[in-house]
Amino acid sequence: MMESAETALAPAVQKLAPRTPAAFTGKKIAVVGAGPAGMACAHRLAMLGNGVTVYEARSHERMQAAPLLMLEEEGAQQELERLTSSGRVRIEHGCKLGEQVDLAMLHLSHDAVFLGVGLAAGRVLSLTGDDAPGLLDAGRHLAAVHCTEDLLALPVPHRAIVIGAARGAVDMAARLKRLGAHDVTLVYRHGLEADGYEEQTARASYVRLRAWASPLEVLRDERGSVQGVRFEQTRLRDGRLVDTGGFTEIAAHAVFKAVGRAGDEHCQRDDAASRISHEGDRVRVDPCLRTALPGIYAGGDCVAPGQGIAMALRHGALAAHTIHADLQS
CATH class of the missing domain: 3.50.50.60 (FAD/NAD(P)-binding domain)
Incomplete structure (x- = not known):
């Protein structure tokens, strides 16, 4: 699944990479996780003109002590720092998914959500297994409706x-x-x-x-x-x-x-893309990194564990273009 996404979308993503930040679109996106996939997604989304809030479990001090994350594109790291200082990208520290951060509430309060976290996310969110739910919760009268x-x-x-x-x-x-x-x-x-x-x-x-x-x-x-x-x-x-x-x-x-879901010439929906993976704890996505829950996207370790930083960075950029295109359609 990930190989097809790389083959179909990577050239288009590189071609579409903006050189300067675009005008604001008015869209507000939540990125969960400040690792390679999350920050690559946040950077590209902000460059495309979207407002981004990154929710990170680690404290500011722990992130400062961690090895520096370097984005792939030339000058991207410096541009990300400028986007953060200007407020186009905000980072909320101490926000752990399933504890301080609730997926349903993020989904309601943002135009889209990108999950750039590890395998534990699938277990925390109950996105794996035979009873994989949506955000549909009729018993509590809270629902994301397609x-x-x-x-x-x-x-x-x-x-x-x-x-x-x-x-x-x-x-x-x-x-x-x-x-x-x-x-x-x-x-x-x-x-x-x-x-x-x-x-x-x-x-x-x-x-x-x-x-x-x-x-x-x-x-x-x-x-x-x-x-x-x-x-x-x-x-x-x-x-x-x-x-x-x-x-x-x-x-x-x-x-x-x-919420809606837009397709494009690179992303043909199939039966596998209409449900969450039952393969261990991996979250299933379609070739454009959409999960089965409309408005929620995922990349990095939670969809392709053990593939390394380079893959996670590419997932973040791919997902950003999918999100941006879906929200503009």
Whole structure:
């Protein structure tokens, strides 16, 4: 699987490598792990104009004491340092997956997630084995939904929040209303599209719209059921989406994220790409490093253990271009 990804995409990735940072896209991506795959992905995503937050289990002091990681492209290391100092790449230390960092919450609060961690991630996230789940959690009313038809598999909530962007999210919110949800709020981290489609569709379906709000935390009651979401207000500053320090909470019995998956000429979906690997602890990905969970990508040791730093660096760059292309489609 990894050999086909290398063969099909590596030349295109090298050709598409940006020489200077692109204008901000407004997209926000979480990278889990500050190893070779994670930092290569973070660097390339930021160069493509995306906002990146890296979540790393090690403390700042431990990372400083570790051997220096060198990216492959000429000048990439210096560019990464500039991106970090300017805030395009942020590193949050002491954030261990499965403890301080929760995959479902990262998925809700970011446009995409890249897993650049080791084999232990598969066990922590329960991404391996015969019962490999998605982020679909109907019992706790927290779900990542690929398309509106997936809603039919869930109980209809009285109050719902849909987090997403573009037409897929507003269509999902409208479908929830038609299925019988009493109150549906559609939340955007940024402003509404200029063509007015979201506003018109939401008004026609009696869906509430809330722009400029980034999800921070799913609020739960003592039984673990969803009771709302806490958001931080956002705004554009110099073309970049930033947090303002203002907060708001919206009540809900369920929260959904509208996510999509785009294909391209190099990535032909097959049965193997539609599920998580059952081969030990390795996380299965398609040729473009997408996992079976829409909006979540992986590379490095968790998908190809023991292949070395050079492979992990290439995975990071490959995944960055896949993520960027999927989010722009």
